[in-house]
Amino acid sequence: MSKIESIVDALENKISKVLKRHEDLKLENTKLEKALEQSQSNLAAKDLELKAWQEKYDTLKMANTILGSDNDKRETKLKINTLIRDIDHCISQLSS
DSSP: OOHHHHHHHHHHHHHHHHHHHHHHHHHHHHHHHHHHHHHHHHHHHHHHHHHHHHHHHHHHHHHOOOHSTTTTTHHHHHHHHHHHHHHHHHHHHHHO
16 A cells, blocks of 8 residues: 555646746746737837828938939939829829
8 A cells, every 4th residue: 555655646746847837937927928019019119200200201202302412313213203194193083
């Protein structure tokens, strides 16, 4: 009987260690999920900030071209031509 009792005690001991490790891993997982969520939130904020700065840069480029800068003149002309085509398309849709 003593051998069975020692086996049962060892098994109970191992089970309690496994349960403790399981709880520790659950806590660590929760912390990692919160850290991931925070990182994703920061990344989304940085993406919005990048888009805002990109729009400001594009606007500044357009303004420099209109003021006479030769650097982005071709790009601005293409953009203006695209806008004109869009306006023409809208006018033709309205007149139909």
